[in-house]
């Protein structure tokens with residue numbers, strides 16, 4: 385019995401903000417609190433040619449019921465419809481950016497080395513796209529009934545807040561284009577805001593491909609563990625290092641308390657193309673090695689901030705280089721193990737208190753004693769704990785000489801904290817010059833007061849690391865988005881981009 389994929393599959397995954405646990409979360413002894421954001425990356429996979437040409441009653445994008453994988457009972461009939469061996473290729477486009485097209489030929493490696501794509505067109509490579517294709521197609525090639533991939537066309541669309549507004553591009557009617565902006569620049573020239581575009585991209589892309597070829601989109605939730613393992617493997621390979629993976633955790637499962645997986649799980653995978661790679665990838669994705677089980681911990685999945693509290697991200701439009709920052713902080717930690725351990729333990733303990741306080745407050749409104757207007761008092765501890773976290777991050781900055789909370793961000797956060805209705809603020813994740821995270825009372829007047837502050841905001845202090853803030857922009861993102869998601873119902877939103 386052959387399984388025929390739907391003509392079009394669409395999947396999205398969210399971006400993230402690591403509210404607490406930057407650097408600590410790299411070590412399994414510690415943990416992080418990550419919120420999934422409603423800025424998502426969408427991957428739309430269209431079957432251009434398949435092993436059986438589509439019949440006229442099979443339009444490209446069918447309504448969900450009829451688009452389910454059709455189970456072809458009569459294989460004889462199916463074979464008659466074959467139209468010779470189609471060329472296997474994958475074309476990936478990111479049409480919000482200039483020159484963002486990657487055309488790949490698909491090759492099968494010898495000795496079970498997996499399925500590897502090679503770029504046919506000139507222009508910059510996209511390691512995250514290429515590696516996602518390699519890993520997803522290798523996994524699919526190993527598990528799918530049919531080895532025929534046919535030709536695929538993949539479109540990637542990113543919600544606007546992933547990149548600083550360029551003011552370029554043709555954006556006369558963004559709403560008519562599903563709400564997606566044309567950025568008018570190449571991906572290389574786009575300024576990231578730090579929401580984790582590569583993790584959301586890898587998660588959406590591998591999930592869309594695996595769904596397209598091997599399962600019904602409604603089963604996406606059931607397959608999340610496997611998709612998580614596959615996305616972690618692909619993301620690490622593309623980055624050339626094993627990070628903590630909290631961003632993939634959030635992209636797959638949504639907001640959670642995150643403890644990383646043991647890095648050795650992925651270190652044994654080896655290179656795509658090496659003999660028996662496909663077996664090792666299959667075993668890793670399906671968690672079949674009893675000596676190395678996946679040990680990622682995602683708890684409190686789907687957690688939200690307490691009612692009446694909201695998270696804002698304020699972009700300062702001067703992105704940092706996380707990899708080199710991570711390297712330097714870890715080097716300092718290695719050279720100063722005892723001092724660093726103490727700092728890590730203190731910060732972790734404080735972060736835990738903050739997490740528990742937020743969880744406690746999530747239930748407060750249900751208490752009979754709750755009265756409207758009590759928020760400032762209720763949220764006082766959250767503000768105090770966030771300030772304490774900041775002081776540990778200041779110590780980290782000073783000692784490691786890495787701009788975790790550089791002086792211009794300190795100045796900005798201090799100014800933000802003066803605004804009535806602001807509960808607390810931190811530099812999330814690795815810190816640096818990415819967007820700052822601010823917790824506020826969920827009230828439009830607080831947003832307006834912050835907007836007024838940002839209108840003419842510029843940093844005044846001299847930064848030790850050369851950073852200067854010329855403008856601050858409040859991003860439109862909110863927390864509490866769900867993890868990886870079937871978007872077949874949203875196809876209409878994408879149509880003008882396909």
Ligand SMILES: Nc1ncnc2c1ncn2[C@@H]1O[C@H](COP(=O)(O)OP(=O)(O)O)[C@@H](O)[C@H]1O
Nearest residue numbers: 478510511512540542576578580581582583585
């Ligand atoms: N919209 C997109 N389309 C295609 N590739 C993208 C897109 N957004 C991000 N990427 C890929 O992810 C890379 C950025 O990843 P990274 O530097 O890790 O940033 P982030 O912190 O946002 O994850 C880009 O260089 C590109 O390869």
Ligand SMILES: C[C@@](O)(CCOP(=O)(O)OP(=O)(O)O)CC(=O)O
Nearest residue numbers: 406407580627628629706813814815
């Ligand atoms: C330092 C870290 O612990 C957190 C980095 O958090 P960011 O949110 O800054 O991440 P990027 O998207 O890579 O910029 C590294 C890690 O956990 O992998």
